Amino acid sequence: MKKALKTSVLVGCAGLVSGCIGIEGTTRATGPAPVLAIGADGGRDSGSLAQLEAGIYIDPDGCHIWMIDDGLEGYWSRRRDPVSGLPVCTEIAPPNSVVGDIGSNEGIADRVPRVRD
Amino acid sequence: MNKYNVMGPLGLVAAIAVAAVTLATPAQAQDVTGRVEPGIWIDPDGCMHWVADGGVEGYMEGRVNPVDGMPVCMDVNTCAVSNSDVLFHTDSARLTHAGRASLEEFFRSAGAFAYAIYGHTDSRASDEYNMSLSQRRAAAVADVARSVGARVAREIGYGERRPVATNATAAGMQQNRRVEIVCYR
Secondary structure (H helix, E strand, C coil): CHHHHHHHHHHHHHCCCCCCCCHHHCCCCCCCCCEEEECEECCCCCEEHHHCCCEEEECCCCCEEEEEEECCEEEEEECECCCCCCECCCCCCCCCCEECCCCCCCCCCCCCCCCCC | CCCCCCCHHHHHHHHHHHHHHHHHCCCCCCCCCCEEECEEEECCCCEEEEEEECCCCEEEEECECCCCCCECECCCCEEEEEEHHHHECCCCCCECHHHHHHHHHHHHHCCCCEEEEEEECCCCCCHHHHHHHHHHHHHHHHHHHHHCCCCEEEEEECCCCCCCCCCCCHHHHHHHCEEEEEEEC
16 A cells, blocks of 8 residues: 555656655755665655564575565565574575565555566 | 686786786775665674665665674574583583583573584694584584484584684683584574
């Protein structure tokens, strides 16, 4: 639902000359070295990125990747053992499975690609 | 020279010439086309990741120590650190009675999906000897885990190569003689 809202905001803003902050709290990049990304989400599902909740995606090699759906943004980062630094590849589920809550129901309802059966 | 060089002899000469020029003056910074002010996200294991929201796209990458490439982690998921003096007989991978009992209790109750077991020594004796001793000690702990039905994901001995304290004092050496167990939840 929230993602649908965001789409409508996008369409609504496109026709305006001014007075529109833009989608997701975004604006056009200006200046020679604009800030391209920050440690917080300025959109409808706004908040510090420190609070993101991650699930685990099992990659095709069987190794774990932290996976987060933060509405319009998605994040992947590899899980590594804190002591050895090695990847974590336990068989908690078959490759390509997602385990746990990737946070997709927070802020913006998820939309997924159309996949043939 | 770089063993991954694929430029061929002519390219090599050119590369050396360029290197000589760049060495003569300090390297110039590249033109800055943008800036990122990332936050830090800490995963459930306690390890840090750089994270940045680019408006309608996101970026994330694990934070690493520039010196050794290791992930940078808070002390969240070291499930257990046991001192080797308690677990093992001196200079041996044979578990003490009390050591075995406490490990059995730990692996019965910790409840993780699997465990990583890392053995470490202090810096006395040779590196080779310490690698072997720590590997045998890690294997002994892993055997206890399996004996109570726990899954062992890896068992590695690092010898004296990953100290957590100075080896110049007795207290420091005692801290370095340890078995670390990481819980893969």
